[in-house]
Amino acid sequence: DVKVTQSSRYLVKRTGEKVFLECVQDMDHENMFWYRQDPGLGLRLIYFSYDVKMKEKGDIPEGYSVSREKKERFSLILESASTNQTSMYLCASTGGTGMFGQYFGPGTRLLVL
Amino acid sequence: GQNIDQPTEMTATEGAIVQINCTYQTSGFNGLFWYQQHAGEAPTFLSYNVLDGLEEKGRFSSFLSRSKGYSYLLLKELQMKDSASYLCAARDSNYQLIWGAGTKLIIKP
Numbered sequence: 711d712v713k714v715t716q717s718s719r720y721l722v723k724r725t726g727e728k729v730f731l732e733c734v735q736d737m738d739h740e741n742m743f744w745y746r747q748d749p750g751l752g753l754r755l756i757y758f759s760y761d762v763k764m765k766e767k768g769d770i771p772e773g774y775s776v777s778r779e780k781k782e783r784f785s786l787i788l789e790s791a792s793t794n795q796t797s798m799y800l801c802a803s804t805g806g807t808g809m810f811g812q813y814f815g816p817g818t819r820l821l822v823l
Numbered sequence: 824g825q826n827i828d829q830p831t832e833m834t835a836t837e838g839a840i841v842q843i844n845c846t847y848q849t850s851g852f853n854g855l856f857w858y859q860q861h862a863g864e865a866p867t868f869l870s871y872n873v874l875d876g877l878e879e880k881g882r883f884s885s886f887l888s889r890s891k892g893y894s895y896l897l898l899k900e901l902q903m904k905d906s907a908s909y910l911c912a913a914r915d916s917n918y919q920l921i922w923g924a925g926t927k928l929i930i931k932p
Contacts, residue, residue, distance in 0.1 A: 753922040754922075813868070
């Protein structure tokens with residue numbers, strides 16, 4: 711079974727703090743994704759990566775950056791957290807043709823005060 | 824623009840059948856996915872359609888019409904554990920997933 715893990719299930723941070731969210735997958739998948747999910751909205755893609763050290767902006771990259779130094783690990787960084795970044799953050803990975811969809815981690819619920 | 828539409832909420836009775844519809848508009852098309860998401864949990868993959876027709880998988884079936892930009896997820900013999908949100912996602916020509924907002928399915932005894 712594919713396993714995608716995220717470093718924290720719940721986080722509380724203060725406005726202006728730098729926040730690191732880490733994601734690790736154990737299936738040697740090439741592609742990794744970071745989404746945020748807010749009530750009433752679909753999953754919105756923040757960044758994705760299709761290879762080590764490669765990154766591509768998604769639909770809402772502003773205020774975020776990412777790092778992929780190793781194939782299995784994809785980190786999301788909030789450079790200076792703001793209250794409008796309070797959300798559920800979901801990491802996902804997929805390999806090959808992706809016909810089995812994306813495999814998601816359990817999510818990190820971030821509250822920025 | 825790219826867009827996915829699905830109902831916000833549906834209610835059904837335990838043991839019954841429910842159909843959740845999804846319409847999509849994407850730049851190119853490379854498949855339609857359905858996911859299930861229980862409250863507070865991550866989405867889990869249910870089905871994938873790339874050709875027209877019905878794909879059956881136990882109590883769940885998914886249908887696709889590419890010409891109409893339309894899909895549905897059919898759930899039979901509903902159980903209380905099927906109470907969840909169901910997410911429709913279409914993959915575009917860049918192999919990116921475009922997500923609907925999800926349909927919250929409420930099952931009543």
